[in-house]
Amino acid sequence: MARRSSDIIVGLDIGTTKIAAIVAEMVESGLDVIGIGTHVSRGLKKGVIVNIDSTVAAIKQAVLEAEGMSGCEISQVYVGIAGGHIKGVNSTGTVAIKDKEVRPSDVAKVLELARAIALPVDRHVVHVLPQEYRVDGQDGVREPLGMCGVRLEARVHIVTAAAAALQNIIKCCSRCDLEVVDTVLEPLASGEAVLERDEKDLGVALVDIGGGTTDIAIFTEGSVAHTSVIPLGGHQLTSDIAFGLRTPPHEAEKIKHRWGCALASMVSATETIEVASVGGRAPRVLSRQMLCRDIIQPRIEEIFSFVKAEITRLGCEDMLASGAVITGGATQLPGMAELAEEVLGIPVRLGMPKGVGGLADVVKSPAFSTGVGLVQYGASQQSLTGRTPSAPSRNSGGIFSRLRRVLSTAF
Secondary structure, eight states: OOOOGGGEEEEEEEOSSEEEEEEEEEETTEEEEEEEEEEEOOSEETTEEOOHHHHHHHHHHHHHHHHHHHTOBOOEEEEEEOSTTOEEEEEEEEEEOTTSBOOHHHHHHHHHHHTOOOOOTTEEEEEEEEEEEEETTEEEESOOTTOBOSEEEEEEEEEEEEHHHHHHHHHHHHHTTOEEEEEEEHHHHHHHHHOOHHHHHHOEEEEEEOSSOEEEEEEETTEEEEEEEESOOHHHHHHHHHHHHTOOHHHHHHHHHHHOOSOGGGSOTTOEEEEOOSTTOOOEEEEHHHHIIIIIHHHHHHHHHHHHHHHHHTTOGGGOTTOEEEESGGGGSTTHHHHHHHHHOSOEEEOOOOSEEESTTTSOSGGGHHHHHHHHHHHHHHHHHOOOOOOSBOSHHHHHHHHHHHHHHHO
16 A cells, blocks of 8 residues: 555754654554664764765765665655754743633734744744643643633743754755755654653653753653753763774774773673774773773763753752653663763663654664654644645655765765
8 A cells, every 4th residue: 555645754863973864654553664764974063064065965865765765755854953052941921812712823822922032133943832821820721722711821931043053954954855844952852752741741851962962851741841952972972982092983983882881880890892093003902991980981970960960050950750861872871871860869761762663673772762753743743733744755756866866975
């Protein structure tokens, strides 16, 4: 049975260390992942595009791989956005209820007023996330439609980004013949994939540690209360290993994944590793425990100490009844959750993508949390708006499109 184009959603995670394209199909039971494409990312630094051509080439390769696996031509995507330029601020708005009963137009108007904050010309609003509504002073209202009253108030969290960074993302996608349906804050997308509903209700900190940044989203009472970005990630850990062991960066990355451990106490003192040297020198044999104790654990402790300081700065220490959930490619090292609990002083678990079928076993990794969350976010938005994009389709044109992209990448 042929898939309809309106049933296909594509998430594009443009990260510092990798580009990931996730293709999912909307079915009666939910979402099925039907295609995955990944490629090394070389055009970003700390979550921000610094080389257009390198980023475009990496996106093309990831999309081609996802198209080949899914058999779909990809033309529309939901794209994640992150980086130190992301800022979050809380705001409120108030309107008079026109017909003494809250209607969609009233909700739209109060949200529009809430987002009317003074912004520099180089900033762009990415999200206006409702936290709570009040009808005639009655607080705690999550869905005000149909309620009777004369005054409607909204408390929202506004996420803004640097306009130039956002334009560069759209430009890169455009050069790959991709239309950006929406840009989505990456920790918000990751939250869709890894958090349980009761965690969001009770209060939880989502900590998404990627290659260039650590993104934080605080959820309370089912909605986003605060967002923040720390410009440290797994790439700094790789740099530390390369510098500390005097080994090439690509070898440091291999060492991190194969021998890395966040808690040195979990490593035997007798274990050794072979480390390639620079300049053609002979490889050296070093202690694995030294690697973890002197290089890896201190850097990860530093990242979590920054996370704890940010939670304290936001005044959220007493709001996290569910503790914290860590996810992202850099959290795959053994001992990450245990070290996070030790530093943060709250319960911590490792978040894996959930709520999808199909190739669920392939994407069941913290590295794909953002990509899976993007397709889940896209599905929820289409359900709310009834939008049926003509995104990916199965037709003969897809073959020629893919061939054109291969040739444009090669030459």
